[in-house]
Amino acid sequence: MKCNPALLRLTKPAVKSRLLRQLLIPPLIILLMLGFGVVAYLISENNGIRTLSENGERQLELHARTVESEISKYTYLPSLLELEGSVSKLLLQPDGADRQFVNEYLEGMKRRSRSRAIYILDTSGRVQATSNWRDADSFLGEDLSFRPYFQDAVRGKPGRFYGIGSTTGEAGYYLSHGLEEHGKIIGVAVIKVRLDTLEERWQRARLEAFVSDENGIIILSSDPERRLKSLQPLTPQVKERLARSLQYYWWPLNELQPLAREPLGDGVEKLTFAVNSETEPTEQKDVTYLSQTRRLADTPWNFTLLTPLQDLRRESMVQGALVAFAFALLTILGIAWNERRKVLATRLAAREALEEANSQLERRITERTVDLRASNERLKGQIRERRHAEQTLRQAQDELVQAGKLAAIGQMSTSIAHELNQPLAALRTLSGNTVRFLERGAIDVASTNLRTMNELIDRMGRITASLRSFARRGDDGGQASLCKAVDACQQLLAARLASSGLRVHRDFDEQRLAIDQTRLEQILANLISNALDATRDQERPTLWLEGELLGDKYRLQVRDNGHGIDDETRKHLFEPFFTTKPGEQGLGLGLTLSASLAAAAKGSLNVEHPVAGGSAFVLLLPLVTPPTDTAPLP
Numbered sequence: 001m002k003c004n005p006a007l008l009r010l011t012k013p014a015v016k017s018r019l020l021r022q023l024l025i026p027p028l029i030i031l032l033m034l035g036f037g038v039v040a041y042l043i044s045e046n047n048g049i050r051t052l053s054e055n056g057e058r059q060l061e062l063h064a065r066t067v068e069s070e071i072s073k074y075t076y077l078p079s080l081l082e083l084e085g086s087v088s089k090l091l092l093q094p095d096g097a098d099r100q101f102v103n104e105y106l107e108g109m110k111r112r113s114r115s116r117a118i119y120i121l122d123t124s125g126r127v128q129a130t131s132n133w134r135d136a137d138s139f140l141g142e143d144l145s146f147r148p149y150f151q152d153a154v155r156g157k158p159g160r161f162y163g164i165g166s167t168t169g170e171a172g173y174y175l176s177h178g179l180e181e182h183g184k185i186i187g188v189a190v191i192k193v194r195l196d197t198l199e200e201r202w203q204r205a206r207l208e209a210f211v212s213d214e215n216g217i218i219i220l221s222s223d224p225e226r227r228l229k230s231l232q233p234l235t236p237q238v239k240e241r242l243a244r245s246l247q248y249y250w251w252p253l254n255e256l257q258p259l260a261r262e263p264l265g266d267g268v269e270k271l272t273f274a275v276n277s278e279t280e281p282t283e284q285k286d287v288t289y290l291s292q293t294r295r296l297a298d299t300p301w302n303f304t305l306l307t308p309l310q311d312l313r314r315e316s317m318v319q320g321a322l323v324a325f326a327f328a329l330l331t332i333l334g335i336a337w338n339e340r341r342k343v344l345a346t347r348l349a350a351r352e353a354l355e356e357a358n359s360q361l362e363r364r365i366t367e368r369t370v371d372l373r374a375s376n377e378r379l380k381g382q383i384r385e386r387r388h389a390e391q392t393l394r395q396a397q398d399e400l401v402q403a404g405k406l407a408a409i410g411q412m413s414t415s416i417a418h419e420l421n422q423p424l425a426a427l428r429t430l431s432g433n434t435v436r437f438l439e440r441g442a443i444d445v446a447s448t449n450l451r452t453m454n455e456l457i458d459r460m461g462r463i464t465a466s467l468r469s470f471a472r473r474g475d476d477g478g479q480a481s482l483c484k485a486v487d488a489c490q491q492l493l494a495a496r497l498a499s500s501g502l503r504v505h506r507d508f509d510e511q512r513l514a515i516d517q518t519r520l521e522q523i524l525a526n527l528i529s530n531a532l533d534a535t536r537d538q539e540r541p542t543l544w545l546e547g548e549l550l551g552d553k554y555r556l557q558v559r560d561n562g563h564g565i566d567d568e569t570r571k572h573l574f575e576p577f578f579t580t581k582p583g584e585q586g587l588g589l590g591l592t593l594s595a596s597l598a599a600a601a602k603g604s605l606n607v608e609h610p611v612a613g614g615s616a617f618v619l620l621l622p623l624v625t626p627p628t629d630t631a632p633l634p
């Protein structure tokens with residue numbers, strides 16, 4: 001299957017952008033995760049603050065009213081003293097005997113009202129009678145004209161004042177009222193109450209709250225640490241004024257100094273304080289509150305409710321973390337889904353490609369099968385043609401063998417005629433002579449002549465016999481004697497051998513070869529005849545017949561020292577009708593026929609070109625009985 005190269009070939013910019021994406025995506029996801037977490041945290045915190053402030057609003061109202069009612073329940077008390085005649089008398093006649101009576105009256109009143117002290121001042125601000133007349137730190141005779149509550153009351157205004165007592169050093173809420181007699185102020189009645197119960201109540205209810213006065217000083221606080229601290233920075237002038245009025249006695253009036261302050265609305269803000277850790281006092285931690293402030297009725301004071309935001313913060317952080325986690329989870333799921341989608345798409349593409357390749361393959365196989373069938377048919381046709389040609393060739397070969405034989409006979413007919421004519425002429429002469437010798441009665445000479453004539457006739461018989469055997473069509477399955485065959489050839493060519501002076505060296509053993517005797521003689525006659533032609537111009541024409549065993553075959557080399565075979569002749573040597581011999585001398589069939597006869601006997605005929613010169617024809621023929629100890633093939 002062939003892969004689509006376009007799928008494999010990723011372009012450089014594609015690889016780059018992929019790498020960039022892989023590098024950028026993780027930090028981007030982390031950033032988005034943090035972003036979502038922070039946004040979720042802020043939203044959750046804002047919602048929480050809104051809910052808290054709505055709840056706080058109700059709490060603020062409730063507790064502010066409690067504070068208001070706590071304060072207002074004493075407001076009528078100083079004015080009640082106007083009704084007491086002994087008080088007016090004392091103020092009008094300070095030297096009278098009423099002081100003790102008034103002291104005791106005030107003492108009883110204080111007890112019943114559960115206030116800290118009730119006392120009467122004359123218009124100069126000096127204490128004329130007091131509920132704590134028995135105590136060592138009694139106010140009696142003290143000049144309190146510097147107190148603002150006196151100054152307000154002496155002018156006919158109700159005095160409201162929170163301060164620290166200059167005699168007792170105890171913080172308290174002072175309410176004063178100008179006592180009138182016939183429309184004229186004759187003195188001032190003052191009641192001092194402690195508002196500690198409010199603080200205790202807040203602490204019991206685990207409420208964080210404080211009340212700040214007109215100077216911004218915290219006068220009541222659930223946390224004693226914050227008490228008498230200023231909410232705002234105090235200017236030196238204000239500090240001096242407060243010190244002069246001894247309102248807070250000699251208290252340092254440090255600033256509360258929140259670490260952070262964030263206004264959220266009218267009377268609502270977020271405050272962060274540093275508080276000492278309960279377990280580790282040296283360690284400080286920040287606590288953030290939702291601060292809600294409301295003005296207390298009939299006073300210049302403010303009531304502030306503090307709601308801690310730690311729980312809300314913790315909750316918001318959890319929500320932020322949850323959102324970030326959910327985002328991360330969704331992103332991971334998204335990436336996983338995307339990856340899975342890609343894998344599926346790749347698999348689908350691969351499957352489609354495979355199917356496409358398969359169908360292509362099938363198409364090709366079908367095409368090839370058709371081609372193969374066609375070429376098979378063609379081959380079959382060619383085989384048929386070849387067989388036919390082979391048959392034709394074999395026929396032609398057989399005919400050629402026969403034709404060759406005839407040609408050889410034709411060629412040899414001159415020498416045969418010469419061979420036969422010579423004895424015939426001799427016979428005629430001898431027979432004529434013999435007749436004359438017999439007429440003369442020379443019986444001895446006649447019988448000698450007759451013996452010579454017999455010999456000549458024998459020789460002629462041998463010549464015709466070998467000619468007959470040469471012309472006869474041979475059998476493929478015959479056997480031949482090598483020595484006999486060579487003898488027969490030498491006999492056949494005796495005249496030419498004698499006339500040429502060719503010396504024949506025989507260096508071979510008698511062997512039984514698996515070839516028809518006549519065919520072997522025919523091959524050898526051709527080779528020797530060619531050697532005779534090739535050595536015609538040689539001074540010492542020589543022919544070597546050398547044999548050796550070669551496995552189950554016998555190798556006979558027919559070598560001469562003739563003119564040899566040139567390169568051009570070598571190319572066409574075994575071709576039928578190729579000859580270099582002039583005129584009627586050569587038919588060009590000798591080697592072709594000899595080679596085909598050797599091949600028919602499962603042997604071969606080849607040519608070698610000795611370096612020393614001449615030619616060497618190698619005839620390889622199977623033995624009839626191969627030797628048991630066969631020599632290895634070279």
Ligand code: ADP
Pocket residue numbers: 526530531534560562563564565569573578579580581585586587588589590591592614615
């Ligand atoms: P022909 O003898 O009729 O020419 P052959 O087939 O026997 O046909 O020989 C073909 C040719 O091979 C010859 O014409 C000759 O040129 C060459 N040839 C054959 N035998 C020899 C040899 N012993 N030496 C040199 N040439 C040879």
